[in-house]
Amino acid sequence: MHIDIITVLPELLESPFQHSILKRAQQKGLLKVEVHDLRAYGLGRHQQVDDYPYGGGAGMVMMVEPIARCMEELQARRTYDELIYLTPDGQTLDQPMANALSLQQNLLLLCGHYKGVDERVREHYITREISIGDYVLSGGELAAAVLVDAIGRLLPGVLGDETSALFDSFQDRLLAPPVYTRPEEFRGWKVPEVLLSGNFARIEAWRNEQAERRTRERRPDLLEEEE
Numbered sequence: 001m002h003i004d005i006i007t008v009l010p011e012l013l014e015s016p017f018q019h020s021i022l023k024r025a026q027q028k029g030l031l032k033v034e035v036h037d038l039r040a041y042g043l044g045r046h047q048q049v050d051d052y053p054y055g056g057g058a059g060m061v062m063m064v065e066p067i068a069r070c071m072e073e074l075q076a077r078r079t080y081d082e083l084i085y086l087t088p089d090g091q092t093l094d095q096p097m098a099n100a101l102s103l104q105q106n107l108l109l110l111c112g113h114y115k116g117v118d119e120r121v122r123e124h125y126i127t128r129e130i131s132i133g134d135y136v137l138s139g140g141e142l143a144a145a146v147l148v149d150a151i152g153r154l155l156p157g158v159l160g161d162e163t164s165a166l167f168d169s170f171q172d173r174l175l176a177p178p179v180y181t182r183p184e185e186f187r188g189w190k191v192p193e194v195l196l197s198g199n200f201a202r203i204e205a206w207r208n209e210q211a212e213r214r215t216r217e218r219r220p221d222l223l224e225e226e227e
């Protein structure tokens with residue numbers, strides 16, 4: 001999968017993809033993330049990328065032309081399955097959305113800033129608008145990093161154990177069960193006996209029961225929603 005990200009703060013996206021699972025995904029050639037500095041497409045001597053809003057009001061608006069130039073240059077290189085704008089008024093990211101996006105080949109992400117982007121960008125270029133939750137960040141960069149992480153770990157071959165993403169919280173509309181590692185006992189706090197039993201049928205049954213209980217207690221809404 002190839003992901004291009006357009007941002008006015010490329011520095012913010014230097015580190016998130018250079019560690020752990022996403023680093024390995026890139027080393028294996030399963031994922032390529034390219035960050036593009038919008039300022040390089042800015043207008044005039046000051047490489048302007050934002051301006052005052054028509055009609056007045058506080059805050060700056062990202063201009064259509066630099067974004068159009070940048071997007072059109074990238075679109076000449078590859079065909080995108082989705083051109084995504086990260087924005088708090090987009091569709092809320094969830095696991096089914098991450099699963100669906102992980103099946104795509106080429107994604108382009110646009111990070112908003114200031115008061116957002118000129119509406120004409122959204123009308124004429126963007127195919128999908130995504131929010132990572134009902135709160136406002138100071139820009140779309142951290143949201144883009146979250147989205148790339150959620151998608152990247154799902155690409156076939158990225159996780160060491162191919163099946164492990166299948167057991168994540170939310171994959172079957174259930175939260176994940178508790179996990180333990182050594183020692184068997186710490187300050188009198190014991191690991192549940194069933195996990196030490198070696199009886200895989202019992203362990204599986206216990207995990208299912210715990211996942212269901214946890215979901216019922218913490219996120220009953222997941223059990224109620226239709227697929």
Ligand code: ADE
Pocket residue numbers: 086087088112130131132133134135136137138139140143
């Ligand atoms: N930009 C600012 N806030 C955001 C959010 N919650 N999700 C996606 N992009 C954003």
